[in-house]
Amino acid sequence: MSELPALPAQTVESAVRAALLEDLGRAGDITTQATIPASARATAVIAAREAGVVAGLALAKEAFRQTDPAVSFIPCLEDGARATAGAVIARIEGPARGILSAERVALNFLGRLSGVATLTSRYVEKISHTRAKVCDTRKTTPLLRAFEKYAVRCGGGANHRFGLDDAVLIKDNHIAVAGGVTAALRAAKAFVGHLVKIEIEVDTLDQLREVLSAGADVVLLDNMPPEKLREAVGLIGGRMVAEASGGVTLDTIAAIAETGVDLISIGALTHSARVLDLGLDIEMDSGPR
Known part of the structure; x- marks a missing residue:
């Protein structure tokens, strides 16, 4: 596969911001605010539950960054890589509230784009x-x-x-x-x-x-x-x-x-x-x- 073009940072930032505004609404993540202490920290992994091709890591990373800049997002694979079922795609650590509040937006972008990449790869393989x-x-x-x-x-x-x-x-x-x-x-x-x-x-x-x-x-x-x-x-x-x-x-x-x-x-x-x-x-x- 040829070298992938870089997604413009401004495009990524604006799309993620709009998605977080949609999800957080007027009052923010009230479930996390009610149940998780502000001082709590956590570690997490994003893993593939089925085999596929990864796409959208920049958007997932940006979701955590915008929610809490103290959250660390470490990719374990690159966009375009093939992930086996169970493979760890990224590791996340930092304030638990930030991780929980950004989780769905990050996974929505990553799952959607990885699905497109995976289907494309199947067509490419056929020819x-x-x-x-x-x-x-x-x-x-x-x-x-x-x-x-x-x-x-x-x-x-x-x-x-x-x-x-x-x-x-x-x-x-x-x-x-x-x-x-x-x-x-x-x-x-x-x-x-x-x-x-x-x-x-x-x-x-x-x-x-x-x-x-x-x-x-x-x-x-x-x-x-x-x-x-x-x-x-x-x-x-x-x-x-x-x-x-x-x-x-x-x-x-x-x-x-x-x-x-x-x-x-x-x-x-x-x-x-x-x-x-x-x-x-x-x-x-x-x-x-």
Whole structure:
């Protein structure tokens, strides 16, 4: 796996702050305040209750830091690492109130992102014998896109565009309103700068031939069966990037990749990933330090 990009500290801080505000509400953690002395200290571990790929450690660490800067968070694995069932992912020690109050926000981020990374890794493994890459889509949780796309990278996948402003992707509805494939491509080329990539979606080989005549950087081959994808790749002949998408599953991705496409985009990586089962187990210290 290539080196992971660093999550911007400001992005992490603001997301965690919003999550803690949501959880702590107007009065804070009244359960912990009522039952745990302010002087109590504790040690804890975050452990994997099932095997998976870790993602989101920076967010978990920030949850404890914002709750109480005196809490120490020591990662035992790195983002992108494979954790076996029972593996310790991080150790935490410090004021017990801070640990307990930050626990759920930390685990929510870590479990969600590790789930995305784990599912991505399963798709990546299925096509490791091909040159195709697995990539994500914009079907992400609102306000968590940067983190979920980061988790895809942790699982060995690649990122598609982050938003509507960083690349042109002409889809079927755009084509219908614009008046056809050629008209849409001409309009896009006249509008964007020379550094902006243009991708267009097609679902027939006739549309693909029109794209090849008009020119684009990437063509999205939508919901084509493997035999049609193979024919499409032959028509493209390496003149542009070929991306397959639509209804891709763990059972079908190998056959899709074997057609020779360059990219396979999968919305399920982010919209259907199951949270990885993680837990925080706490032990009380013998006394103040």
